[in-house]
Amino acid sequence: EDQVTQSPEALRLQEGESSSLNCSYTVSGLRGLFWYRQDPGKGPEFLFTLYSAGEEKEKERLKATLTKKESFLHITAPKPEDSATYLCAAQPPQAGTALIFGKGTTLSVSS
Amino acid sequence: DVKVTQSSRYLVKRTGEKVFLECVQDMDHENMFWYRQDPGLGLRLIYFSYDVKMKEKGDIPEGYSVSREKKERFSLILESASTNQTSMYLCASSLSDGTLAKNIQYFGAGTRLSVL
Incomplete structure (x- = not known):
């Protein structure tokens, strides 16, 4: 069964304390x-799309990476x-299938 | 910018009522x-539609139906609302399944429904 698992469920950081969020997936033939x-x-707001293993994308303090089994969202400072x-x-x-x-x-950053 | 508009931010209904949640998108997206x-429990898919008058069941369709008479509008219907349908409802849209970039789903602000 196709599955996506994120960890941790909740993360508390101090301002400036860098960390990473994990997304593991078991989806054969992942398209993205x-x-x-x-x-x-509020509703979810799109950040990044990653297409293939080894790809990285950045936006301000966020960087997303992808391997064949998982993706990381790195948060710097x-x-x-x-x-x-x-x-x-x-x-x-499969074409026509939902995400x-x-x-x-849930990330909480305190000053 | 893509805009997905949900008709209500908050709704309070009684058990047994028929409830309509409306969603409109302004970017000519095929999928809703x-x-x-x-x-x-995270996000759970109820129904989706890849064309006008077409619909596909998602993971939890029981107790819900949908209607898509026009490309820009997708309605979720609770035939007889129950307390276990109290939840946040989110609508999204995307372009057709051509290149992967077109699979980005754009979400509305959500409707928080309370069934008493």
Whole structure:
């Protein structure tokens, strides 16, 4: 069964304390891996798409990487405004199928 | 910018009521989705549609139906609302499954539904 697992469920950091979020997937023939950010009471907001193992993408303090089994979202020197829930989702190979979402990691950054 | 608009941010309904949640997108996307999101369970797909009048069941379709009469509008219907349908409902849309970049799903702000 295709599955996406995120860890940890929750992460508390001090401002400036870098860390990584993990997204493991068991999706044969993965077509792509998506990262979203979700603020409380709002819909998810698209961050990155990764297509193949070894690929990296960056946006401000965030960098996403992809291997054949997992993806990491690295947060460098986080600020309180980075506090949110981060979701990853996998695109199966079959056309016309929906994304498979993980349950998310809730990040809290304190000053 | 892509805009996905959900008709209500908050709704309070009684058990047994018929409930309509409306979603409109303005980017001519072929695909539209309805999810519910609950603490500890993440996003769960209810239904999706890849074309007008077409629909596919997701992981949890029981107790729900959908309607897509126009390309830009996708409605979620709770035929007889129950308390276990209290949740955050999220609508999303995406382009057709051509290149992978077109699979990005854009989400609305969500509707928080309470069934009493």
